[in-house]
Amino acid sequence: xxxxxxxxxxxxxxxxxxxxxxxxxxxxxxxxxxxxxxxxxxxxxxxxxxxxxxxxxxxxxxxxxxxxxxxxxxxxxxxxxxxxxxxxxxxxxxxxxxxxxxxxxxxxxxxxxxxxxxxxxxxxxxxxxxxxxxxxxxxxxxxxxxxxxxxxxxxxxxxxxxxxxxxxxxxxxxxxxxxxxxxxxxxxxxxxxxxxxxxxxxxxxxxxxxxxxxxxxxxxxxxxxxxxxxxxxxxxxxxxxxxxxxxxxxxxxxxxxxxxxxxxxxxxxxxxxxxxxxxxxxxxxxxxxxxxxxxxxxxxxxxxxxx
Numbered sequence: 001x002x003x004x005x006x007x008x009x010x011x012x013x014x015x016x017x018x019x020x021x022x023x024x025x026x027x028x029x030x031x032x033x034x035x036x037x038x039x040x041x042x043x044x045x046x047x048x049x050x051x052x053x054x055x056x057x058x059x060x061x062x063x064x065x066x067x068x069x070x071x072x073x074x075x076x077x078x079x080x081x082x083x084x085x086x087x088x089x090x091x092x093x094x095x096x097x098x099x100x101x102x103x104x105x106x107x108x109x110x111x112x113x114x115x116x117x118x119x120x121x122x123x124x125x126x127x128x129x130x131x132x133x134x135x136x137x138x139x140x141x142x143x144x145x146x147x148x149x150x151x152x153x154x155x156x157x158x159x160x161x162x163x164x165x166x167x168x169x170x171x172x173x174x175x176x177x178x179x180x181x182x183x184x185x186x187x188x189x190x191x192x193x194x195x196x197x198x199x200x201x202x203x204x205x206x207x208x209x210x211x212x213x214x215x216x217x218x219x220x221x222x223x224x225x226x227x228x229x230x231x232x233x234x235x236x237x238x239x240x241x242x243x244x245x246x247x248x249x250x251x252x253x254x255x256x257x258x259x260x261x262x263x264x265x266x267x268x269x270x271x272x273x274x275x276x277x278x279x280x281x282x283x284x285x286x287x288x289x290x291x292x293x294x295x296x297x298x299x300x301x302x303x304x305x306x307x
Contacts, residue, residue, distance in 0.1 A: 010297055010301065013294065014052070014057075014298070014301065017053075017057055017060075018052055018053045018057065021053040021056050021057060021060070021081065021085075022048070022053065024056075024078045024081060024082060025047060025048075025053075025056070025081070025082045025085055026048070027078075027082075028078075028079065028082040028083075028086075028135055029043070029044050029047060029048075030043060030044065030131070032044065038116070038120060039120060039123045039124055039127050040127075041116075042112055042115075042116040042120045042121070042123070042124035043124050043127050043128050043131070045112060045115060045116070045124075046089050046090075046092070046093050046112045046124055046125075046128065047085065047086065047089050047128070049106065049107055049109060049112075050107040050108070050109075051085075051089075051107060052302070053085060054199075054202075054298075054302055055084050055085060055088050055198055055199065055201075055202040056081035056082070056084055056085050056202070057298065058199065058202035058203055058206065058224075058295070058298070059077070059080060059081050059084060059202040059203070059205050059206040059209075060073075060077060060081060060206065061206065061294060061295040061298065062202065062203045062204075062205075062206025062207050062210070062220055062295070063077050063206035063207070063209055063210045064206075064210075065206075065207075065210075065286075065289065065290060065295055066206065066207045066210035066211070066212035066216060067210055067211070067212075068206070068209060068210030068211070069210075072147065075139070075142070075143065075147075076139075076143065076147050076150075076151065076209055077206070077209055079135050079136060079138070079139035080136055080139070080151070080154055080155075080158070080205055080209060082132075082135055083132040083133070083135040083136045083158065084132070084158060084198065084201060084202060084205065086128045086129070086131055086132035086135065087128070087129060087132045087158070087162050087167075087198065088198055089128055090124075090125040090126075090128035090129045090132070091125075091167060091171070091198075092106065093111070093112045093113070093121055093124055093125040093128065094121075094122070094125040095171075096111040096112065096113060096114075096121070097113050097118065097121055097122065097125075098113070098118060100175065112124050112125075129162075132158075133155070133159065136151065136154075136155040136158065137155065139151060140152055140155065146211075147209075150208055150209050150211060151209065153208050154204075154205040154208045154209050157201055157204050157205055157208065158201045158205055161197040161198055161200055161201035161204075162197070162198065162201070165193075166193055166197035166198070166201075167193060167194055167197045167198055169193045170189065170190045170191070170192070170193025170194030170195070170197065171190075171193075171194050173186060173189055173190050173193075174190045174194055174259075177260070178259055179259075181260065182260035182265070184265065187260060187261075187262065187265060188229075191228065191229045191232045191233070191262075192225060192228065192229060194232070195228045195229070195231055195232040195235070196224065196225050196227070196228020196229055196231075196232070197228070198228075199224045199225075199227050199228040199231065200221050200224030200225055200228065201224070202224065203220035203221060203223055203224040204217050204220060204221050204224065206220075207220050216289055219285055219288070219289060220285075220286075220289075222285060223282045223285040223286055223299075224282075226278045226279070226281050226282035226285070227278075227279070227282045227299055227302070227303065229278055230274070230275045230278035230279045230282070230303045231302060231303055232262070233262045233271050233274055233275050233278075234275050234303055234304070234305065236261040236262045236263050236271065237262075237263060237268070237271050237272065237275070238305075238306070239261065239263075240263055240268070241268075262274075275303055275304070278303075279299060279300060279303040279304070282299050282303075283296045283299055283300060286299065
């Protein structure tokens with residue numbers, strides 16, 4: 001079987017899993033039936049605007065890797081998959097705002113503030129973040145004691161990785177240093193928190209919900225850190241070399257916003273080399289705990305993507 005055939009089979013599997021996740025997420029979206037339905041429409045538009053569903057997919061695969069019960073997945077796993085995607089989406093909605101990156105298109109269609117107005121873009125992001133916590137806590141309240149304890153731990157991890165010691169902390173330094181010189185330590189801090197934190201949360205929450213030992217969860221957290229950094233380096237590479245129609249958003253936006261990136265700091269050759277090194281290390285960790293199959297292939301795919 002040729003490499004091309006294997007790649008096509010993997011992409012078909014990835015698309016099928018993404019579609020299944022879309023169906024899961026739809027089941028948790030608000031119904032657009034209140035007097036504040038405009039924000040609900042903006043939330044739903046944002047979440048269903050496309051995307052690979054990488055973070056909930058990682059959570060699901062980590063759950064399976066750690067022996068999570070398929071019978072309990074709908075009650076235990078699915079609310080957390082949806083919630084993590086809500087948090088990721090809120091971050092994109094706010095990133096696109098005029099006060100941040102000021103992007104009018106994402107994934108080939110109008111960004112939320114471009115479609116609904118800046119005020120509704122802000123509110124939709126706020127609502128998605130809060131709705132994520134509602135979704136996780138509502139699920140936890142309905143669980144048996146064992147799964148309730150796991151779900152509270154998973155929710156705590158996700159909340160921490162999304163907050164000031166995680167994604168928001170990384171975004172804060174990123175915004176503060178826009179248009180200013182940035183050193184290697186600052187760029188690394190931004191990558192590990194802004195991008196890496198939610199990927200770490202996906203690996204960790206899946207493991208925790210499955211009842212994995214702490215040492216396995218810690219290994220997967222490290223894998224998530226490596227994947228997050230490599231993912232962001234690849235994002236910086238694509239901002240220079242990518243095709244706007246393939247990526248689904250404007251290229252050279254970092255240059256437009258006068259941002260220091262991995263490419264501007266280290267050069268293209270090192271950026272490409274480091275993506276490979278970090279991704280290989282992450283795959284080695286995953287394989288060391290029995291994840292030689294789809295999860296390892298997913299990491300390779302998402303890091304070496306062209307969009």
